[in-house]
Amino acid sequence: MIKIRIKEAAIILNAQCAGNFSGEDFIEGVSIDSRKVSQNNLFVPIKGMTVNGHKFINDVIEKGACATLWNKDEPNPPENVAVLLVEDTLKALQDLALWYRNTLKAKIVGVTGSNGKTSTKDITAGVLSQKFKTQKTMGNFNTEIGVPYTLLSLDEDCEAAVIEMGMERKGEIDFLTRLVQPDIGIITSVGLVHIDNFPSIEEIAKAKLEITEGIKENGLFIYFGDDELIERTVNSTKIKESIRKQTFGLEEKNTLFLTDFSESMEGINFKVNDHSLGELHVEMLGKHQALNSMAAILAARELGMNDEEIRLGLLRIEKTGLRNEVIKINDCTILNDCYKSNPVSISAALDIFELIDAKNKITVLGDMLGYREMSHDMHYNVGKNLASHKINELVTIGQEAKFMAKGARENTNIKSIVEFDTKEEATDYLKKYMSEDCAILIKGSRFLKLEYIVNTLKNTEGKNE
Structure with a gap:
């Protein structure tokens, strides 16, 4: 992580200095999340659409931050920590990263x-x-x-x-x-x-x-x-x-x-x-x-x-979570692939799902986001293409995913097709399968946060619904 004197960071960013600090003090690492600040970090408060990081300054000082960037137009900069006043904290973060990259x-x-x-x-x-x-x-x-x-x-x-x-x-x-x-x-x-x-x-x-x-x-x-x-x-x-x-x-x-x-x-x-x-x-x-x-x-x-x-x-790979995670809950095997969803990644997940041997195979698909006027057709075609896979039941979540259900009803032999508006409703429905010999694929856009289903179902382990 970056280690740099506060006064050097100020020079790089052409920032005005305020607050209480010694120019010889070192910044050790950067944090953009007030919950994850470490000792001697530089805190970078980002002003977003709904959250303004400047509001958490007291929390980060308490956790040991030695300095903070601060938008000049933000009121009440802190007095008990080094403050680097800049026009835009996000641009300053990027400028500091560019400088560091070049070192x-x-x-x-x-x-x-x-x-x-x-x-x-x-x-x-x-x-x-x-x-x-x-x-x-x-x-x-x-x-x-x-x-x-x-x-x-x-x-x-x-x-x-x-x-x-x-x-x-x-x-x-x-x-x-x-x-x-x-x-x-x-x-x-x-x-x-x-x-x-x-x-x-x-x-x-x-x-x-x-x-x-x-x-x-x-x-x-x-x-x-x-x-x-x-x-x-x-x-x-x-x-x-x-x-x-x-x-x-x-x-x-x-x-x-x-x-x-x-x-x-x-x-x-x-x-x-x-x-x-x-x-x-x-x-x-x-x-x-x-x-x-x-x-x-x-x-x-x-x-x-x-x-x-x-x-x-190739044997040392540390995988990022929510991608093709195989989870065993009682007699049920869950393929957790809920990081994102689009037709290509759904097809890939279904190919992997074929590897799981189970008496009953349930595919849970949520809305795919970001397809504008093509959305209904894209979802319908995903449902239609399920005909080439061994699926006993299709569970859909969301309004757009209803067109997946429609595509599946009109083009496949899937015995059971169930539609839900919310992930909470779908979770309650799926609990009954936790003591059965079955496999469940869970796939949906990141926005839906369908890992909620997996985390909730884990709590049913060892229980009979």
Whole structure:
């Protein structure tokens, strides 16, 4: 984490100093959450739509913060802690992160994509950790706030970092990649995610390609080569001549492609055309994780890792939660995949769900958000496509998900289709299955927070409903 004298931070940010402090005092780390402040942290209060971080200043001082950024237009700055007065605390956070990034010697891998970016981040960090002191974006800190916070959390002696970059609108990846300045940039996929903020999927692809603007000179750009849209966009985008390109996928045209694949509940086994690697094992589920692993392998090769280091690194993956978590409650197996939801990720989750052997298989699907006028058709088609999977019961949650139920009723042989307006109602309904031989897949958009279902059902363990 960043360690810097208060007076140096003030100079970097061109900030006026106030409050009670010595210029020789050190800031040790940054916090953007008043609940997680540590001793000698710099607190960065963010003024959002509903919450103003400045209001929690007394709490952070009590917890040991030695300094705070402070918007000049905010009243009542504290007097018993160092105060760095700035025009905008968010911009100051970003400016400090940019300065700190330029002091780091770490090799940085930047990852973006409509699907798969978090898993690719986790896999890449796991592989690189076999050879380097490696850090990564924790959780979903992949925004204009989360990315600079992640950069400032990197240790001074960090050797490799994997930074996830999210996107809702055009220009966001351009901004984040110029902040991160990755040595290696990865695009995992392009899909109809956040289409409500773009006129077309082609524009989403162009926005993802903004990552190339920040890749360092002589850096490497890695992308999913099977996607024709990505390929067309790459070919029509002016990319710095010094940046090299490598691809991964199923097709033989790629730099790295899949030659063999198998899976079980213990994970996936696969081989690639780089035969020296032999058979590789990853304790994750789904063929898409083999693809994500190939992006990580290309990054590892670029940073000089050998076959054995890569093989062992693939066994060191620390997974971000709420993605394909297998949870056992009494006789029921739950596949908890409620971090986000779109047609591609639902299809991938259903493929994994096929691996679970159970007498009764229940799929719980919530609203997919962000599809504007396409929403009804998108949800209907998800329900229609359930015909290709073994499902005994479909449970939907939300108003848009009712069109999934409609698609399933009109196109599948699913015996039972039940609709609920809220996750609480669905949870009460699902409790009866906790003592049965069954499997339940839970999938919905992040906004719905369907992990509530899993957490509540866990409390029924050992009980008979």
